Amino acid sequence: MISAAFDYTRPQSVDEAVRALAEGGDEAKVLAGGQSLLPILRMRLAFPDLLVDVGRIPELRGVREDAEAGALVIGAMTTHHDVIHDPLVRMHAGLLAAATETVADPAVRHRGTIGGSLSHADPAGDLPAVLLALDGEMVAAGPQGRRTIAARDFFTDYLQTSMRPDELLVEVRVPKADGWGFHYEKFSRTAQAWAVVGVAAMVRRDDGHLVESRVAMTNMGPTPVRAGAAEQALAGVDADPEAVARAADEAADGTRPTSDLSASREYREHLARVLTRRAVIAAAGME
CATH class of the missing domain: 3.30.390.50 (CO dehydrogenase flavoprotein, C-terminal domain)
Known part of the structure; x- marks a missing residue:
């Protein structure tokens, strides 16, 4: 099937993306890797007025170490493939790498993103439970700034999270699990x-x-x-x-x-x- 008509924007920064979401209101959707959203659009199970494509925002990709907090910081647009092969993830958060290796197939892992998977909040998805086990945190950016949400508070119901419509998931923070x-x-x-x-x-x-x-x-x-x-x-x-x-x-x-x-x-x-x-x-x- 063909999706219903919608407007499209491709912001170049987190601030631009947040402004676009605020202007779009409840009828705006974030497009990350598209592995969950695009099939829903094609089946006409969602009818957004605006798609905000965050695929070209460089600060949303990559893995870095926050030594002071003893945690890894993973950009929300980091692909499953990059999570699996990142040396910091494999060293300090091996459970995340191991579980991500089981996600779907290679094509999906090259396009799908950790932030997209968590934001979709499908209880049958692999990564939400892994973030619970790791005591992870999500960082959301909105018009009022950034806030950190513990994984235990992030998933609220079927396909629903505690993020507001004008917020964008920008980072996933995972405490180092050395010795586990x-x-x-x-x-x-x-x-x-x-x-x-x-x-x-x-x-x-x-x-x-x-x-x-x-x-x-x-x-x-x-x-x-x-x-x-x-x-x-x-x-x-x-x-x-x-x-x-x-x-x-x-x-x-x-x-x-x-x-x-x-x-x-x-x-x-x-x-x-x-x-x-x-x-x-x-x-x-x-x-």
């Missing part, structure tokens, strides 16, 4: 398809115990979720597969998975438990 084991495990019906369920796990071990664990899940509700009950059950347990399996049985507690053509609610709950066990065992190096 990590793994991303997901189940899809076919290769390159959306995850039926995915689990991002991070683990710190000490003296044969799991000192701290973080478990975040994809497609277990209208937003990505942290498996709080499983994290509590994992705290201090022996680095033993059987102990991890018992704790992983709590993974689905407090989640709100739906039933659809891909899986029933009960099957998603089952997958959450199985994939949490696998992801934590792999993150803890017990395989």
Whole structure:
């Protein structure tokens, strides 16, 4: 299908983009890599009056280190391909690189962007849950300046975030995860398809115990979720597969998975438990 008519602008700076969004109001949409927005436009599921193409704003690309904050700063227009191959990401945020490698296919990874994926806020997307597990932050720019939003507050509902219509996601901030084991495990019906369920796990071990664990899940509700009950059950347990399996049985507690053509609610709950066990065992190096 052909999309409905819209106006188009290509700003050269963040300030220009913010002004364009403010002028466009609720009927303006940001065009980043286009991997999510363009299919929606073609199917006429969205009818924006204005597209603001931020693809030519150089300050929105690249990865740098904020040594004082102990974090990586990733430009929102940095492609999945560049995230995967960036040496800083691979060294200090390996979970992000590993999960991004599973996104769709090479063509999508070369065009799609980390900021576009997070702003789209699809609960079946891989990266929102990863940012939850990493305790990441998003930086949004608007007419009143810039503000930082914790990942736990960023995703508010299905395909919705806490950003205002006149705000633009400009940076993703990820604390360095040196010393943590990590793994991303997901189940899809076919290769390159959306995850039926995915689990991002991070683990710190000490003296044969799991000192701290973080478990975040994809497609277990209208937003990505942290498996709080499983994290509590994992705290201090022996680095033993059987102990991890018992704790992983709590993974689905407090989640709100739906039933659809891909899986029933009960099957998603089952997958959450199985994939949490696998992801934590792999993150803890017990395989």
